[in-house]
Amino acid sequence: MASKALAIIAGVGPGTGASIARRFAQTYSVVLLSRNPDNYEPIVKEINAGGGKAIGISADVSDANSVKAAFAQIEKEFPGTAAGAAVFNPSGGFVKKPFLELTDEQFSTAIDSQAKGGFYFAKHTLPLLLKGKGQTPHPPTLIFTGATASVKGSAQFSPFAAGKFALRALAQSLAREFGPQGVHVSHAIIDGVIDIPRTKGYVFPHEDAKLSPDAIADSYWYLHTQPRTTFAFELDLRPYIEKW
Template identity: 60%
Template sequence: MSKSIAIIAGVGPGTGAAIARQFASNYPVVLLSRKPENYEPLVKELKDAGKDAFGVSTDVSDSSSVKSCIEAVKKQYGNDVKAAAAIYNASGGFVRKPFLELTEADLEGSWAGTVKGAFNFTQAVLPLLTPASASATPPKESHGPPTLIFTGATASVKGSANFSIFAAPKFAVRAMSQSLAREYGPKGVHVAHAIIDGVIDIPRTKEWALPEGGKIRPEGIAEAYWWLHGQDRTGVDLGGGLEAGNREVVRRE
């Protein structure tokens, strides 16, 4: 049987790249982004370091594009390929406007990239994640049980002023992850929704003025995701208050 892979949607120079580097320590990584320039340098970097990396141009808001991606993955790693981890780090963009200045195009773009994309990605990867039985032992090379992680944000739980069109899709993905946890947890798939509660230190936020140490390191997020993947199924929630099977990683100020 082919070795298990980790598949990551939304790979760019920040969080997605850090997650890919972290998971490449144990698995072949499949990197998805609409633009090849977002993943090609990282694929080269990982291959130069002796890792197995494969990039696929994918528009997660388009179900036919996601289907073609899975076909490419199976062509690369075999029809029996399984996923040890799948991470949805894509988003419909960061839209911050007064409500009456928003357009239908803003809504459709945010919804498509966040909710529709999460839906398409999850439907495509769940067959690769779901073990033969809930009690099945993960393969020897696996760090933990089959794991599905969604990257959330402060807006997943709090809709601030001017963030309505960013918060609504983030709330929706959080709700979807909770339902998935209850449906697939008993089938042996660990579903986690990670709330990244703060500004991430990525190229887009380099010029944002914050106190020293006020930004979240992408590598720290990647380490938390790796921990979630290996978390014992009887472990305590990091976020507190949610049932086992839907952990939340929260950064409190």
Template identity: 40%
Template sequence: MAARAAIVVGVGAQSGLGAALARRFAREGLCVVLVGRTLERLELVATDIRANGGKARVAVADVTNEDEVTALFNTLEAPETLELVAYNVGSNVMVPSLEMHAADFEDMWRQNALGGFLIGRQAIRTMLPCKRGSVIYTGATASLRARPGFMAFASAKAALRAVAQGFAREFGPQGIHVAHVVIDGVIRGDYARERFAGFVKAKGSDGLLELEDIAETYWTLHQQPRSAWTHELDLRPFKEAF
């Protein structure tokens, strides 16, 4: 019998949310497909999962390309075993609005909204015959409000939120749990340490979101009984103002 399966889209650094989600799902016995743009990074995470007794394989794919997304799901050994897909794509850059190039604005939309739609559509197509499964999207503070310098990112994340809502309203009644998680704060990981070292230091030991705690929340969402599903929740450190 084929193992229960999960797909995590947007796996980069070993100390990143995509990797943390993959590790958490693998601990529950799921065979996790790690999807990203860099084979070497994917293999590092997969090797770590296997070393700890989990099952993982990797797939390099451009999630804004419809054909590549279709091909990704076609690699599943047994589509009926797919029970969880996490979409964790979308880089954040700060650029003043009047200096933002149209191509960069479009690229951010493609990563978030288009990629989220293509992955979500194919995931739901795969899950619908069994009328069960979870699709979880990673959002951000910018999903709810735009701030100077982050207009492109906010518009892309707001669009992704709309994609999640649309799927949830249409396919929730058919057994597919679609959730959107607003990450309202900075995650303690390689991305923040490399780009915002001063900010990370100023926040202190309790000022950042911990990878394992976020991953635990995603797993909890997946485990919710259908009589009490959450569509959207926000996560932030207890010291974070909001």
């Protein structure tokens, strides 16, 4: 088990992160990062109980030192182990408000968790992914989770949109630099409401109107399986009924 490569997932709650963890745990040892252990503990237990291997680490992606400490712990738990996949999936910084009512902190939180967080995460995972080349069943893959706000700055959404636009820029830049080095960097635009416990209150007139976390995880896995001849950079995912 210890010899399996890693899948490192930042931003793991009861929704998309958990589904991604489950999917990648079929092939990799998974490392789950979240600020709150409550977020990763159930899925860590579930994976280990099911014959997979998972650990959780409390970390704040927007804090350089916290990310550094998390990766030191990964190295301690899995010394010298390469990564096959890394997924940046934190949802931090979402806020909708008239611009002049925003606090400096609300804007900073979004930027720090999405843009700086993405940077810290990439900085620590890319060396492990580069090490994974030739050792993993598919080209090592780094996936960033985007949102509608990655490509549209709507009124009253500036903090989250600024963070998500910045994250997309980072993803593009890394894809162009590390693709030729054999690491597949992708960006997924999640355009709609995800069907997770937190969104139970959103009721739509049509069935199946929310994105399925398991289907998102399948799409991420699919991206991961692509050969280097045929890498996708960007994929937009939305429910069939979504307006866009």
